[in-house]
Amino acid sequence: MSSEKPIYVTQPFLPPLEEFIPYLEKIWKSKVLTNNGPFHRELEQAQCRYLGIDYISLFANGTLALVTALQALRITGEVITTPYSFVATSHALLWNGIKPVFVDIEPDSFNLDPALIEAAITPQTTAIMPVHCYGRPCNIKAIQHIADNYNLKVIYDASHAFGVRDDGGSILRHGDLSVLSFHATKVFNTFEGGAIVCPDAKTKIRIDHLKNFGYVDELTVVAPGINGKMSEFNAALGLLQLKYVDQVLAERQRIDSAYRVKLDGILGIRFLPLPEVQSGNYAYFPILVGPEYPLSRDELNERLRQHNIYPRRYFYPLISEFPMYRGFPSARHDNLPMALEIASQVLCLPIYSELEEQEQERIAHLVSSFVQKTSI
Numbered sequence: 001m002s003s004e005k006p007i008y009v010t011q012p013f014l015p016p017l018e019e020f021i022p023y024l025e026k027i028w029k030s031k032v033l034t035n036n037g038p039f040h041r042e043l044e045q046a047q048c049r050y051l052g053i054d055y056i057s058l059f060a061n062g063t064l065a066l067v068t069a070l071q072a073l074r075i076t077g078e079v080i081t082t083p084y085s086f087v088a089t090s091h092a093l094l095w096n097g098i099k100p101v102f103v104d105i106e107p108d109s110f111n112l113d114p115a116l117i118e119a120a121i122t123p124q125t126t127a128i129m130p131v132h133c134y135g136r137p138c139n140i141k142a143i144q145h146i147a148d149n150y151n152l153k154v155i156y157d158a159s160h161a162f163g164v165r166d167d168g169g170s171i172l173r174h175g176d177l178s179v180l181s182f183h184a185t186k187v188f189n190t191f192e193g194g195a196i197v198c199p200d201a202k203t204k205i206r207i208d209h210l211k212n213f214g215y216v217d218e219l220t221v222v223a224p225g226i227n228g229k230m231s232e233f234n235a236a237l238g239l240l241q242l243k244y245v246d247q248v249l250a251e252r253q254r255i256d257s258a259y260r261v262k263l264d265g266i267l268g269i270r271f272l273p274l275p276e277v278q279s280g281n282y283a284y285f286p287i288l289v290g291p292e293y294p295l296s297r298d299e300l301n302e303r304l305r306q307h308n309i310y311p312r313r314y315f316y317p318l319i320s321e322f323p324m325y326r327g328f329p330s331a332r333h334d335n336l337p338m339a340l341e342i343a344s345q346v347l348c349l350p351i352y353s354e355l356e357e358q359e360q361e362r363i364a365h366l367v368s369s370f371v372q373k374t375s376i
């Protein structure tokens, strides 16, 4: 066992504590703790400015935002989605009594494969819920084309995609709605938090009702809404985090680039090319451990753990493998060959703004050292 300090797949960014104290003092003084308070309103405005979007509605977490996004558009029946994601993507469908229909992913982006969507559409299909996996944009044009042809809504699970921009601006402007997560493990965190990005004021008003029990005013309740509100504490954290987010993204970019150099040419190790975007967010650094590598993905994971390095197998198992999903016809293995293959090879290496150069060197050195040792 290594004596070196453990390196986890991610480490949340925390701004200097003393900078948070004034925010707390304001909360203590005003005694406004939640319910669309001043920090909540300020963070919504600040995020619209930072992200370059028109409307955002903050939530207590990303999962409640996903559940509410489906309700805001009155989605029912069947929704086409990816099995290669965090389980909350599909859970949001089950929470709404919607049947998930899994469609396989593309080999070069790990996102929903648009070429396979049409064959999965039935008269019950009402929406497509793709994920911008690892912050890499989906094939938005192709997905929108299908949605337009079949009159389907598109809700992007953009939990990984904070700050990602394409030629026209934020990728959150695409589809009918986009959902963000500000969980501790994400590139931008409010400890727990999330949001729905929407294109117009009317939709934002509906979302804001739904996240507040369906209340429109003191005496009017229009829907069986949930309590999805973000508190003033979390909103204040978000305001402070926003001051550091560019710095955090720049540091992630540096680490991403260094991995690409350090891991280049290791037999059997592949990684995705940089996405074709104006600016990415370097949220994850997935590698694929192929059959030419002397260890299996799980063996490599185990060896790294013995050296106090803790990568994660995002996303293994596939969502479609969990007991509440595996009975659906679309969960069958012959429907999802690519997702199964990627899930069996993927390993997300540690990436976060405070990962040190020597730590990254140690990780890359270990990954390459197993090749040399076993091939001699």
Ligand SMILES: *Cc1c(COP(=O)(O)O)cnc(C)c1O
Binding pocket: 061, 062, 063, 064, 085, 086, 088, 089, 131, 157, 159, 160, 181, 182, 183, 193, 194
């Ligand atoms: C993190 C995540 C969620 C859930 O967000 P929470 O804020 O943890 O509820 C949903 N989908 C994806 C793809 C995620 O990575």
